[in-house]
Amino acid sequence: MALPAFVWFVLFGIVPLLGVVALSFTTWNGIGEIVPSGLTSWKATLQDPGLPHALWVTFLIMALSWAVQTPMSILLGVFLATSKRYREFLAVLYFIPLLLSSAAIAITYKALLDPSFGLGSGLGVEWLNQDWLGNGTLAMGVLIFIVSWQFIPFHTLIYQGAVRQIPTSMYEASQIDGAGRVRQFFSITLPQLKYTIITSSTLMVVGSLTFFDLIYVLTAGGPGDATRALALLMYQQGFQANLMGPASAIAVILVLVGLGLSLLLRRLGGRGNESQLEGA
Amino acid sequence: MTYNPMSRRNFLGLAAGAAGAAALAACGSDGPESSGGGSTSGGGGGGASYWSLSGPPGEPVRKAAIKRFNDANPNAKIEEFYYQNDAYKQKIKTSLGANQGPTMIWGWGGGGLKEYVAANQVEDLTDWFGQNAAVKDKILPSSFGAATVNGKIYAMPIETVQPIVLFYNKKVFDRVGVQPPKSWGEIMALVPKFNDAKVAPFSLAGQSRWTNMMWLEFLLDRTAGSEVFDRVFAGEKDAWSDPAVLDMLTKIQDLVKANGFQKGFSSTAADSNADQALLYTGRAAMMLHGSWSYGIQTAQGGNFVKDGGLGWMNFPPVEGGKGDPSNTVGNPGQYLSISSKASAEAKETAKKFFSTTLVDDAEKENWVKSGGVPVLKNSDSLFQGADAQFLKDMAAIANGAKTFAQSWDQALSPTAAETLLDNIAKLFQLQVSPQQWVDAMNGVIGK
Numbered sequence: 001m002a003l004p005a006f007v008w009f010v011l012f013g014i015v016p017l018l019g020v021v022a023l024s025f026t027t028w029n030g031i032g033e034i035v036p037s038g039l040t041s042w043k044a045t046l047q048d049p050g051l052p053h054a055l056w057v058t059f060l061i062m063a064l065s066w067a068v069q070t071p072m073s074i075l076l077g078v079f080l081a082t083s084k085r086y087r088e089f090l091a092v093l094y095f096i097p098l099l100l101s102s103a104a105i106a107i108t109y110k111a112l113l114d115p116s117f118g119l120g121s122g123l124g125v126e127w128l129n130q131d132w133l134g135n136g137t138l139a140m141g142v143l144i145f146i147v148s149w150q151f152i153p154f155h156t157l158i159y160q161g162a163v164r165q166i167p168t169s170m171y172e173a174s175q176i177d178g179a180g181r182v183r184q185f186f187s188i189t190l191p192q193l194k195y196t197i198i199t200s201s202t203l204m205v206v207g208s209l210t211f212f213d214l215i216y217v218l219t220a221g222g223p224g225d226a227t228r229a230l231a232l233l234m235y236q237q238g239f240q241a242n243l244m245g246p247a248s249a250i251a252v253i254l255v256l257v258g259l260g261l262s263l264l265l266r267r268l269g270g271r272g273n274e275s276q277l278e279g280a
Numbered sequence: 281m282t283y284n285p286m287s288r289r290n291f292l293g294l295a296a297g298a299a300g301a302a303a304l305a306a307c308g309s310d311g312p313e314s315s316g317g318g319s320t321s322g323g324g325g326g327g328a329s330y331w332s333l334s335g336p337p338g339e340p341v342r343k344a345a346i347k348r349f350n351d352a353n354p355n356a357k358i359e360e361f362y363y364q365n366d367a368y369k370q371k372i373k374t375s376l377g378a379n380q381g382p383t384m385i386w387g388w389g390g391g392g393l394k395e396y397v398a399a400n401q402v403e404d405l406t407d408w409f410g411q412n413a414a415v416k417d418k419i420l421p422s423s424f425g426a427a428t429v430n431g432k433i434y435a436m437p438i439e440t441v442q443p444i445v446l447f448y449n450k451k452v453f454d455r456v457g458v459q460p461p462k463s464w465g466e467i468m469a470l471v472p473k474f475n476d477a478k479v480a481p482f483s484l485a486g487q488s489r490w491t492n493m494m495w496l497e498f499l500l501d502r503t504a505g506s507e508v509f510d511r512v513f514a515g516e517k518d519a520w521s522d523p524a525v526l527d528m529l530t531k532i533q534d535l536v537k538a539n540g541f542q543k544g545f546s547s548t549a550a551d552s553n554a555d556q557a558l559l560y561t562g563r564a565a566m567m568l569h570g571s572w573s574y575g576i577q578t579a580q581g582g583n584f585v586k587d588g589g590l591g592w593m594n595f596p597p598v599e600g601g602k603g604d605p606s607n608t609v610g611n612p613g614q615y616l617s618i619s620s621k622a623s624a625e626a627k628e629t630a631k632k633f634f635s636t637t638l639v640d641d642a643e644k645e646n647w648v649k650s651g652g653v654p655v656l657k658n659s660d661s662l663f664q665g666a667d668a669q670f671l672k673d674m675a676a677i678a679n680g681a682k683t684f685a686q687s688w689d690q691a692l693s694p695t696a697a698e699t700l701l702d703n704i705a706k707l708f709q710l711q712v713s714p715q716q717w718v719d720a721m722n723g724v725i726g727k
Contacts, residue, residue: 029695030377032399115544116480116563117554133547134486136709220487223546224709225702239370241698242395 017255023248030242041245051250053225054233058257061143061229062208068148069155069204070197076152077159078189091160098153106217109146136226139219143227146214151207155200162196163189198269202262209258230254326356326625328383328633331372334362335553337575337650338439344646349637356629358384364551366488373694376401376619383622384630388690389426389435389615395693397429402617406432408631418639423613423655426686435615436634440572440652441678442611444494444687447573448566448591449559452479456565460591464502464531464598471538474565480542482535483564485550489701490689492708494568495535497609497688498595499528505603506683513691515726520718524602529707529714531598536708546709553580560584568595570610571674574667575651586666594677608681611690613655653678699724 027037045051080091097105112119113132120128133139170188179187212231215221221228221236228236230250238247332342339362350357361382363371368386375381376396385402387393396402409416423437448460456477461467474481485491500508504524511519535541542564548554553576558564560581567573574592578585597605616638618630637643639656647654648662653674663671678684689697703720706712712720 029395029399030373031395031401110547114547114554116542116548116558129543131544131547134544139547219547220549222487222705222709224706224711226709236698236702239374240694242373242694 020248020251020255023244024246024252026245026248028244030238030244037245041243041249044243045246045249045253048246050225050228050233051253054228054230054250055257057140057225057227058209058229058231060140061147061211061227062205064140064144065147065151065208066201066204068144069152070201072148073152073155073200074159074190074193074197076156078163078185080156080160081163091156094156095153097150100150102150102213103217105146105150106214109142110218113142133219134223136223139223139227143215143218146218147208147211150214151204155204158196158200159193162193166192195269198265202265205261205265206258209254209261230257326629327359328356328622328626328629329359329361330384330386330633331361331363331368331382332386333365333368335364335551335576336579337572337652341439341643341646341650345637345643348640348642349633352636353629353632356625356632358629358633366549366551379621381619381621383619383626384633385617385619387435387615387617388611388687389437389613390686390690391693391697392690393427393434393615393617394429396617397434400620402434403620403627404432404434405436405618409433412635415635415639418656420613420655420657422684426612426690427615435617436638437613437655438616438638439614440647440650440654441613441674442571442652443608443674443677443681443684444498444568444570444595444610445592445608445674445677446566446568446595447559447577448593449562449564449589450591451589452562452565453591455562460593461596463596464499464601467596468535468538470565471535471540475539479562480558480564481540481566482542483548483555483558483567484541484545485548485555486541486545486705486708487547488550489705490687491550491555491569492704493688493701494570494609495532496528496704497685498568499531499598500525500603501607501609501683501685502595502598502603502605503528503531503601506607506685509685509688512721512725517725518722519725520721525718526714529717532707533710533714536710541708546705556580560589572652574670578651578667592670592673604682606677606681607683607685608677609685610687612684612686693727695727696724 023034024041025036025038026034027040028034076094080087080094110133111117115121115129115131115134118128120126120130130138132142166189170192171184174184174188210231211229212235215227215229215232216235219227221232231254234247234250234254237243237250330346333339342362343360346358346360372381372385372387376385376399381401385396387396393402419437420441423441424433427433427435427437452474453460456473456479458470458473461470471481497509504522508519508522508524511522542548542558548558555567555569556573556576557580559567560577574585574590577590581589584590594605594608597603616634618627622630644654644656644659645662647656648659648667648671651667651670653659653671660672660675663675685691689701692700700721703712703717707714707717
């Protein structure tokens with residue numbers, strides 16, 4: 001049963017991964033001969049001051065987008081879990097950003113935020129005429145906003161489903177004990193969502209490692225190198241500077257960071273198989 | 281159940297990470313859908329493929345040339361694909377690396393071509409030009425420099441000679457009541473006047489980076505002449521450590537600090553022509569850009585060019601500078617190479633395209649009509665009508681230049697060019713000081 005998935009995974013997961021590892025020990029400009037060169041590419045990569053900066057930017061995007069998305073998604077998920085007609089209508093609306101491609105979203109926001117021809121000058125609202133993508137701090141803020149705007153619907157959906165799984169008997173029992181809505185939220189809903197939070201966070205954290213299209217179209221890693229995350233650094237080294245060796249080394253680092261983070265998150269969630277519904 | 285260190289979920293986590301890496305590795309390595317049939321292998325009957333840049337003013341002329349050729353040669357058609365500038369530069373490299381490249385490789389000559397030559401990707405055309413002296417004789421000799429690597433010709437100069445010039449909006453100058461600058465000092469004096477009038481002094485597509493580079497090219501040339509960059513190009517150690525370089529970099533940061541460019545210039549990209557729009561809508565007073573900008577202003581600016589709104593001049597001298605004010609920078613031509621991996625029939629088709637369509641009178645006329653000075657000789661008589669003055673001026677700048685330097689990013693190898701562009705972006709962003717810039721650039725000399 002698992003064979004087709006396994007073959008697919010080996011072919012498109014393991015084989016390219018091994019290829020990248022092999023390439024990281026070579027010197028190659030992408031066009032000519034591939035020359036094995038030992039640790040040259042790794043040394044160049046690890047000594048490049050661009051690497052710690054890119055790691056920091058990647059971490060910043062990860063942490064900030066998680067911090068914005070998680071509370072919003074939980075609240076929206078809880079809100080939308082109740083079956084009321086207007087909430088179901090809103091749920092459909094909330095879902096729209098997820099249907100759009102990242103490149104299209106980036107192009108649209110870039111046009112809207114243009115200080116000369118964008119929303120601000122179009123509507124004549126001076127406040128909107130900031131140097132949104134030309135100032136490092138603002139550009140990072142814009143990026144986090146767009147990422148959240150795009151992916152909160154997805155995580156809301158996960159939480160919505162998870163909240164609906166919580167047995168109503170728990171709420172009924174707490175009501176008898178006199179718990180209010182806030183108390184119910186913190187004492188029942190949140191603890192019950194523990195594993196969902198871990199799943200959703202893993203998706204966010206690992207997913208944010210590979211943000212590429214959005215950043216590339218929106219800022220191309222700029223201004224300067226303010227939004228140059230690891231994936232962009234890899235692309236820049238490989239496909240713009242024609243340094244495939246160092247680019248492959250960065251790709252390996254990217255895989256290791258991703259693996260490390262998902263394992264860490266799993267460990268945080270506890271490894272036991274205890275039921276959440278005990279006593280329910 | 282005992283805990284298994286390599287549980288299924290860990291395995292899936294690994295799968296997710298690896299799949300992400302695989303997806304990234306796939307970025308940029310995909311050729312156009314039909315590359316398998318239409319490219320190097322040739323789709324039967326000697327068909328050849330051709331990749332080039334999209335957008336006005338070039339794309340319509342290129343399409344017209346392919347159409348002329350295909351109509352005349354129904355058995356050996358050329359298949360065409362067009363890409364945006366920035367996207368094309370990466371696409372062509374990855375495609376060549378994967379042996380998925382087109383028969384005809386469009387480019388800028390210089391350092392990029394040198395790399396193709398080193399990888400045996402392009403045909404040596406020296407003998408062909410020797411046998412077809414009539415074809416070679418139709419092209420301006422000065423444009424062959426960037427097509428020549430180690431004394432051999434690897435590309436045919438095509439299309440237009442494109443010096444970079446300083447464009448300005450005459451209407452804005454009239455409204456503010458000032459005259460076009462004749463020196464660097466006058467430029468700096470104009471900056472606050474335009475800012476007071478709520479007009480950006482200069483339009484700049486800073487996200488594209490090569491746009492910023494044009495400022496460095498001219499300022500360095502005007503202060504120190506063309507010799508400093510020649511030393512960098514020759515790979516001389518610490519060639520950037522010339523006092524003139526520090527001076528030039530300081531001048532640029534002064535201009536940035538004085539709000540010389542429109543607000544948000546770092547997020548403006550040249551591919552969308554937003555920088556051009558700033559000039560023709562009067563939101564910016566001046567713009568340093570390649571001569572092809574004229575065609576864009578004409579095509580997209582409504583009546584702006586027709587009503588005489590657009591002014592142009594060679595970059596003004598810098599007070600006390602050693603550079604010859606007639607010098608210019610830009611593209612001495614565009615270049616078309618033939619892939620060495622193409623089939624014999626496809627190569628023949630390409631050569632036929634080179635020797636017929638690309639040097640015929642219609643080609644020359646169409647490029648003149650697009651607002652460009654062709655690389656083909658004897659085009660002066662065609663400079664007529666509304667664009668005559670611009671064309672004459674561009675030809676005068678190109679032919680009268682003591683030195684016509686090739687754009688830095690095209691002259692250098694892609695590796696050095698990337699470091700250059702990266703540091704230029706940081707310079708304009710005031711992220712690095714002039715000294716840090718020089719140190720970073722000295723590190724990649726000769727690479």
